[in-house]
């Protein structure tokens with residue numbers, strides 16, 4: 431019995447959530463007094479395995495199978511590994527890819543699946559914590575099963591660091607091509623280039639308080655002066671003023687920068703769900719009762735059209 435965690439890669443790079451699955455998986459393996467096995471499937475698996483060899487991993491299964499993520503291949507490979515390893519837990523990222531294959535894996539293994547978990551508690555019975563209704567409600571799920579599948583929410587566990595001494599295996603897993611019904615034919619970046627706001631250390635985020643598209647320039651100037659990345663609330667994206675990859679929140683990206691500057695953003699739960707993990711939150715808003723001030727470390731109750739140019743001048 432082991433914990434089997436899944437790593438993720440895209441276009442030749444390991445995705446950060448992979449190191450978080452190592453941390454979460456190690457925690458579960460310790461609680462269950464078992465080993466942590468990590469699987470990476472497809473792409474440059476030998477290189478990936480070196481990169482993933484972090485402290486806490488006992489064995490890495492580097493399975494050469496295609497180049498990029500493929501639902502049918504992943505499902506077959508994980509099913510095969512799980513049949514050999516008989517894992518107590520199959521731990522997958524709650525990412526776009528993870529959510530694609532996790533239900534199929536759980537179905538093939540006839541195991542229950544708990545999605546979007548933000549914590550575990552291994553008391554007398556194992557429980558998983560999930561957040562619901564845009565993080566307004568926290569639920570504790572008692573896992574009434576000896577073996578289960580789970581997806582974990584990105585940015586909830588710290589990334590595993592430190593070199594490990596895992597055993598690296600490169601098993602031959604036979605893929606039944608007749609069961610592979612889809613092929614990745616290429617990638618198309620969404621508008622806004624390859625900016626990934628979830629990687630930014632400092633985010634300057636703009637909301638509906640900006641009023642007009644042409645006023646966004648004001649916020650861009652501040653972001654430039656701070657060496658920060660520009661992000662936004664959803665209405666700005668819905669209006670077509672910024673591309674989708676800049677949206678923070680429940681239906682956008684989850685971000686964890688060192689500093690998050692929220693300008694003219696009210697702090698709706700769906701927005702907060704994406705940025706509450708920021709180290710330091712600064713809010714500028716004319717409304718002293720705006721919910722964003724409930725979680726801001728520093729608040730400026732004032733007109734952004736007065737404050738922002740002043741800040742830009744100070745930091746330029």
Ligand SMILES: Cc1cc2nc3c(=O)[nH]c(=O)nc-3n(C[C@H](O)[C@H](O)[C@H](O)COP(=O)(O)OP(=O)(O)OC[C@H]3O[C@@H](n4cnc5c(N)ncnc54)[C@H](O)[C@@H]3O)c2cc1C
Nearest residue numbers: 637638639663664679680681682694695696701715716734
């Ligand atoms: C299923 C679902 C998913 C959603 N997903 C997301 C998501 O991922 N991300 C997201 O952001 N939202 C999301 N939303 C929308 C969310 O509910 C809010 O509507 C949205 O976050 C509000 O954006 P805002 O704060 O920019 O605008 P508003 O709520 O309109 O707030 C604007 C703020 O600007 C302030 N303001 C106005 N003028 C000034 C000024 N001159 N100076 C300073 N402050 C000023 C106002 O006091 C106000 O607080 C989702 C909603 C649903 C139903």
